Amino acid sequence: xxxxxxxxxxxxxxxxxxxxxxxxxxxxxxxxxxxxxxxxxxxxxxxxxxxxxxxxxxxxxxxxxxxxxxxxxxxxxxxxxxxxxxxxxxxxxxxxxxxxxxxxxxxxxxxxxxxxxxxxxxxxxxxxxxxxxxxxxxxxxxxxxxxxxxxxxxxxxxxxxxxxxxxxxxxxxxxxxxxxxxxxxxxxxxxxxxxxxxxxxxxxxxxxxxxxxxxxxxxxxxxxxxxxxxxxxxxxxxxxxxxxxxxxxxxxxxxxxxxxxxxxxxxxxxxxxxxxxxxxxxxxxxxxxxxxxxxxxxxxxxxxxxxxxxxxxxxxxxx
Numbered sequence: 317x318x319x320x321x322x323x324x325x326x327x328x329x330x331x332x333x334x335x336x337x338x339x340x341x342x343x344x345x346x347x348x349x350x351x352x353x354x355x356x357x358x359x360x361x362x363x364x365x366x367x368x369x370x371x372x373x374x375x376x377x378x379x380x381x382x383x384x385x386x387x388x389x390x391x392x393x394x395x396x397x398x399x400x401x402x403x404x405x406x407x408x409x410x411x412x413x414x415x416x417x418x419x420x421x422x423x424x425x426x427x428x429x430x431x432x433x434x435x436x437x438x439x440x441x442x443x444x445x446x447x448x449x450x451x452x453x454x455x456x457x458x459x460x461x462x463x464x465x466x467x468x469x470x471x472x473x474x475x476x477x478x479x480x481x482x483x484x485x486x487x488x489x490x491x492x493x494x495x496x497x498x499x500x501x502x503x504x505x506x507x508x509x510x511x512x513x514x515x516x517x518x519x520x521x522x523x524x525x526x527x528x529x530x531x532x533x534x535x536x537x538x539x540x541x542x543x544x545x546x547x548x549x550x551x552x553x554x555x556x557x558x559x560x561x562x563x564x565x566x567x568x569x570x571x572x573x574x575x576x577x578x579x580x581x582x583x584x585x586x587x588x589x590x591x592x593x594x595x596x597x598x599x600x601x602x603x604x605x606x607x608x609x610x611x612x613x614x615x616x617x618x619x620x621x622x623x624x625x626x627x628x629x630x631x632x633x634x635x
Contacts, residue, residue, distance in 0.1 A: 330371065336361055337368025372450065388630040392623060395634060396615045399597045400424070400622035403630045413604035413626050418447035421530075421601045421624040428528050429457035429488050435527045436461045437490075440566040440590065441468075441478040442532025443541070444601045449483035457488030463522040465531070465566040466587035467497035470545065478532075478541070493519050497586030499547055499567060504583050524592040531590050531620065533602035534564040535610045542567065552581045563610025565590055565600070565619055572609065574617010590619070597622050603629040 336354065339345040345353070351361035368374045385403040392401040404420040406413075425448065428435060437460055439445060468479040476499060485492040496515050501507040510516055523529075534540055536556065542548045542564065548556070559579055560571040567585050570576045576589070591598045599622035602611055612633050614620050625633075 329367070330373065332356075333364045333367040333371060334373045336364035337374040340365045340368075341374050385627055385630075388627055388634070391634050392630060396621075396623075398615075398621055398623060400599060400624075402624045404603075404624070404626050406626045406628045412443075412447075413602075413607075413629070414444040414447045417444065417601065417603050417624055417626050418451045421445075421448040421599075422451035422453075424599065424624060425452060425484070425530065426455060429455055429460060429490075432459075434459050434461075436463060436522055436525055438463045438465050438523050438526035438529040438590065439481050439484065440465050440529075440531035441476060441480060442534060443478060444532045444603075445480045445530060446478055446483065448530070448601055449480045449487065452484065452487045454487050457490045460488070460490045461522060462488075462490050462492035463519055463526065464493065464495040464587075465523060465529070465590060466585070467495045467499045469498040469586075470547070493522055495519050495587055499586055500581075500584050501586045502584070504580075507584060507586065510586065520588060523588050526593050526596050529590045529596060529598045531565050531598060531600055533600045533607055533610050533614050533620070535606045536561045536563055536569065537606065539606055540564075548581065552579075555579055556581055562613050563607075565614060570613060570617060570619065572613050572616075574613045574615070574619050591621075599624060601625075605629075605632075608632050 332354065336350050339350045339353065347358055347361045347365065351358045354361060382405055385405060388403045389401040392398055402420050402424060404417045406416065428437060439462065462481055462485050464481045468476045470476050481492050481494055497510050501510060534542065543553065556569055556577065556579060559577045561569045561577055562572050563570055566587055568576055568582055568589050576582060598620045600611065600614055600620035601624045603626040608629065611629065
């Protein structure tokens with residue numbers, strides 16, 4: 317019997333994968349040693365270690381600063397007058413950039429959470445932020461406040477897949493204030509009525525004084541999550557294309573100059589624009605070829621004054 321009362325045969329496959337991953341990445345054991353310890357073949361031990369990584373049971377971070385990435389960070393800060401720039405090594409072809417930059421972005425959030433002074437931290441949504449939240453370690457951040465910039469109800473009434481505020485709050489124990497609205501409201505009139513609610517006004521006031529804001533930066537082509545997930549209908553898409561839309565932050569769409577577009581789409585958003593506090597820092601977490609124009613426009617228009625990205629994206633932006 318094991319200390320937890322289960323026999324060896326009652327362990328789940330994930331239990332064994334987690335144990336093998338711990339032995340390999342933390343304990344520094346070889347696969348032969350793991351096989352002996354677990355009483356399995358070397359091939360089985362290798363598969364268990366691989367599964368620990370693929371299932372997200374193990375998170376790897378490279379703490380040593382890489383000289384080329386640091387040079388890119390300095391160049392980004394100088395070129396775009398940024399408060400913060402962090403560049404992760406590109407993970408190679410076929411790797412989702414959102415997952416490649418997530419550990420680095422998580423370390424930036426953790427540094428904010430480690431601050432003894434109370435902070436109000438606003439967050440957007442998106443795959444990159446969700447990956448960032450999943451990479452964060454559990455820590456004590458209960459003296460801070462978390463506030464969402466955008467509603468979390470999809471067009472079909474289900475919760476948005478990319479809402480991250482609860483994920484971060486679970487990791488740090490901080491009180492959080494979700495935006496109690498759909499991502500898009502049916503009409504401008506309905507949006508105005510929602511904004512008269514006390515709960516929405518509380519969120520709006522907190523976001524207006526956010527010390528730090530973390531947002532994703534989305535592209536506006538056919539691969540954009542807003543298009544794929546049905547948040548933008550064909551009529552609205554045509555309107556935005558005609559207006560020169562290249563990117564979105566918290567669903568607010570902007571053009572190549574980083575200027576928010578005056579459109580029915582933007583007037584129906586159930587949420588707030590990032591950067592309401594002129595003294596706050598707005599950190600974009602984004603990378604990948606599809607997002608190049610959106611990130612560059614956001615920097616050009618000063619929609620963000622901080623960036624966490626990968627080295628390929630950084631090099632393109634600096635060209």
